[in-house]
């Protein structure tokens with residue numbers, strides 16, 4: 001109701017947000033598309049006409065030739081899909097100062113997920129909780145829920161401690177206008193300029209709060225030590241009943257103080273859903289669905305902010321910024337969510353693993369915003385609750401039908417109808433509501449319902465965000481917007497070592513390919529439901545692991561093996577078709593270079609991104625794709641291994657120096673080492689053979705240049721194999737065994753290729 005009033009008022013006043021098309025990128029992008037398209041057309045013409053030559057006029061056996069052509073086609077197809085992102089990039093600005101009065105703003109529920117207290121340190125998780133509580137929003141309209149999939153008592157204890165500290169932290173932030181509302185970030189950077197350092201009162205207060213924060217951390221750390229000893233070797237995360245606790249509920253002293261000082265606190269709720277080994281728990285999507293239900297009966301805010309536990313609020317204004325879109329009557333009825341970028345506090349200058357996902361958040365999402373909006377990106381978005389329920393909530397819907405979709409809780413069904421009227425959790429009904437919440441968080445609740453399939457977050461894929469955004473939202477006509485203000489609104493912990501980055505990449509690839517090879521493949525499921533460009537953008541993301549790993553494996557091996565046998569696969573330097581290949585290669589590189597440079601990157605960043613693109617394609621994208629295929633065949637189970645957020649000093653140091661940390665499994669190292677060894681062999685032998693012995697270098701020019709390029713770009717791997725002596729190098733045993741394996745395996749492949 002209130003939100004509606006706010007909307008009416010808004011109708012006639014100044015706009016809350018504006019968008020503008022990025023004209024110069026649009027022109028440059030479309031020109032590059034035209035150039036690249038023309039050169040690709042020539043390339044395909046060359047290959048196809050070669051194919052129709054009389055067989056004895058052909059210089060190469062058919063198989064390797066077909067393989068490189070297929071690889072060229074796959075990469076070209078991927079490029080074609082990617083046009084969608086470049087077509088019409090837009091950017092947005094908001095004017096939160098034009099928002100209506102606080103009492104007219106709609107309620108917000110914040111969902112934070114944590115899964116494992118050993119990988120996700122409790123103090124860090126509590127910092128996320130505290131930062132969310134300190135958002136600049138009316139406290140009675142803000143409700144923070146933490147889902148603990150670890151079911152760990154230490155997390156609950158951490159919440160109680162965090163609540164106590166919040167009673168000092170929140171008023172402090174408000175009183176002095178603190179922007180860095182995450183206490184750890186605030187206190188670890190004394191020069192952040194937040195607050196008035198000339199003000200004596202502020203300085204005294206800050207010292208007091210700092211002390212309180214240190215005490216808070218000490219109490220949690222002591223509790224962790226105790227908990228660690230008691231729980232050594234026991235894992236409760238898979239077998240426990242549901243626990244729901246409203247934090248600070250029975251704290252009478254606090255309640256009095258709240259009243260006296262007019263110092264209201266947001267509602268804070270701990271939820272550990274029931275887990276039983278016999279029940280699939282559907283990872284993060286399962287946790288989010290439980291939070292949707294529990295919050296539905298407790299606060300039922302019409303908007304939800306989703307946060308991972310490793311992603312804290314770095315600025316108090318994101319909620320108000322997001323509301324600039326959500327309460328705008330012109331777009332509100334079709335707007336599902338406002339997405340902010342994922343940005344990270346632990347990125348080094350070189351960012352060798354592309355941990356900041358620059359490409360996605362600095363370029364692709366602007367392009368999607370010009371279509372129907374960016375993809376749900378896991379965290380940092382303000383979602384309309386109703387969009388996830390995917391039923392229109394008019395009165396009079398059949399009750400059995402609702403129960404079939406949403407499960408048996410009457411209390412929850414009631415919340416569906418009150419959608420825009422949040423009912424604040426109050427003491428009178430507390431024990432019945434808690435009972436109901438525990439029921440809503442039990443594992444049996446979802447059986448015989450449509451949760452995960454038609455309602456809430458989707459279970460079908462390990463990348464629940466991508467798939468939910470696609471099937472539940474954009475395919476149903478909802479739209480989204482992307483907002484990337486200068487000051488990062490959220491800051492997270494990214495993976496900054498090779499192992500974590502590849503493990504995470506394998507999970508993402510597997511989840512994306514799961515969708516791509518199902519009936520929900522965006523190219524098939526999308527077009528009847530959304531525009532072609534939008535389907536292409538979704539398809540590009542869903543298929544990129546497949547569209548990268550196959551061609552890159554091919555380019556890393558086939559031309560090289562053929563070079564060793566003197567089989568040419570490309571036109572000779574003097575041929576009129578030679579420039580086509582040079583042009584395609586340069587045009588592809590320059591497109592990427594333009595995108596890096598125009599988003600404040602450097603040539604070094606460009607090189608690093610090219611390198612990690614190659615490394616990922618032949619490792620995690622291959623394994624992820626295979627995993628998805630095996631899963632489809634019923635040969636593998638889905639597993640979500642959460643990334644490790646505990647920093648290791650040595651790893652951090654190597655990452656900071658821009659040096660690879662090769663301490664990862666053989667599964668990832670073996671392909672890298674094998675490919676490098678093959679390329680060294682091909683380059684050295686091939687160059688000698690075709691310049692000195694045979695003198696056919698102009699026929700072999702491309703095939704000699706390719707391994708050269710690969711080796712130069714990936715010098716870091718050679719260095720790791722041969723030059724480096726530190727702990728992060730590639731163990732000589734791995735190099736040796738890869739050499740042995742390829743010594744046996746490659747001659748076999750060569751035999752096949754020659755026939």
Ligand SMILES: O=c1ccn([C@@H]2O[C@H](COP(=O)(O)OP(=O)(O)O[C@H]3O[C@H](CO)[C@@H](O)[C@H](O)[C@H]3O)[C@@H](O)[C@H]2O)c(=O)[nH]1
Pocket residue numbers: 113114115116120147149282283284287307308309310377378379462463464465504507508511640641642643644
């Ligand atoms: O069974 C689980 C597994 C994970 N999580 C939580 O999910 C979040 C994301 O997990 P994380 O290990 O940090 O994975 P990332 O790869 O960093 O996450 C990215 O990829 C995920 C999909 O794979 C998205 O959900 C995330 O938002 C996105 O940041 C974390 O808060 C976890 O605590 C759960 O709640 N339950």
Ligand SMILES: [Mn+2]
Pocket residue numbers: 308310493643
């Ligand atoms: Mn994460």
